[in-house]
């Protein structure tokens with residue numbers, strides 16, 4: 001569903017909060033989004049900009065799935081299917097107006113007091129180098145009227161394309177799309193094999209995607225993105241990026257990162273700017289949700305009878321997973337722990353529970369852990385590959401992991417059987 005249609009649908013359903021009084025893109029919108037977590041908001045009157053700002057649109061799993069036309073229980077099979085079978089992408093004419101590269105025209109938010117400056121956080125970068133295309137999210141800090149410094153995580157596809165361009169003394173062509181269909185946002189957060197193009201995933205989730213060619217470079221981008229910044233990642237200029245509050249609500253390290261110059265702004269009539277709150281629900285959900293199918297695939301490949309997978313809010317939707325399984329062998333929890341790590345290397349904490357535990361309910365999970373864990377049913381790893389977002393890890397993401405087996409034993413001595421059981425009220429009374 002197009003970004004603006006998601007807004008209209010939420011409005012019709014009475015799920016959209018409209019803020020009519022003037023709001024400041026410096027701190028105020030971010031603070032209000034934080035206070036209204038889980039509620040989609042449209043700020044109609046933004047100081048210094050003629051564009052309204054929308055946020056918290058996909059700040060709950062039910063909202064994300066609804067915008068894609070299915071229920072949350074279908075998330076893993078639908079995304080797995082989209083990853084296996086890309087949808088159709090067709091090229092057509094766009095209906096954009098093209099403006100000079102003046103970033104003052106956009107309501108770019110400054111989110112937190114210690115941030116480096118105003119950041120575009122919902123931008124999906126469409127890159128092209130020869131035949132290789134890629135799309136992924138990259139935060140961009142505005143450092144001039146027509147320029148940003150962007151965060152390119154090492155070894156991710158955009159970073160590899162940038163290094164290749166740099167080696168050849170060339171800039172990398174990009175278009176940064178803001179205000180995208182949910183399928184494009186999900187695709188932007190999904191990793192596929194190097195050389196494959198994620199747009200096919202968006203097209204499968206959205207039943208087809210239409211793109212148009214950029215005016216100023218060889219990239220193309222969806223015709224229904226609200227605003228697109230056509231530009232280049234410079235091969236010969238880097239500068240300091242950060243501080244920036246990341247997914248974990250802690251400040252990411254400050255690093256030297258590439259400078260991006262904007263050559264043209266493409267804007268749809270009546271454009272709405274998408275504000276994505278760093279460290280907020282929408283950020284966590286978009287980042288983590290595409291990993292559940294990869295964890296699921298890895299568990300199934302290891303022969304685990306998986307029931308549910310949940311990346312917890314407490315773990316910022318990225319570092320902490322709870323997996324419920326139907327246990328057939330005493331070794332299953334340990335096998336599941338190892339498979340979950342293979343499926344998502346950034347995991348720092350993993351809890352394996354029985355099938356009757358609701359993995360999305362922290363009290364249930366804590367109950368299972370407290371009742372059924374005992375010494376020896378855990379795995380502790382140090383100096384291991386994890387996430388650079390873990391505040392306790394080294395900047396390259398070397399850190400620790402802990403995993404718990406909180407499942408009941410399969411065979412229990414008769415005298416302990418009742419003690420292991422969770423009592424249920426008498427039925428039908």
Ligand SMILES: Cc1cc2nc3c(=O)[nH]c(=O)nc-3n(C[C@H](O)[C@H](O)[C@H](O)COP(=O)(O)O)c2cc1C
Pocket residue numbers: 121134135136137138139151152153154155156157158188189190191192276283286287
């Ligand atoms: C909201 C959001 C913001 C993100 N910001 C960045 C970022 O600034 N830099 C980065 O390298 N990855 C960022 N990511 C992660 C990438 O988009 C994601 O890992 C993607 O799968 C990488 O794709 P690739 O397979 O093309 O490398 C972000 C993800 C989300 C959901």
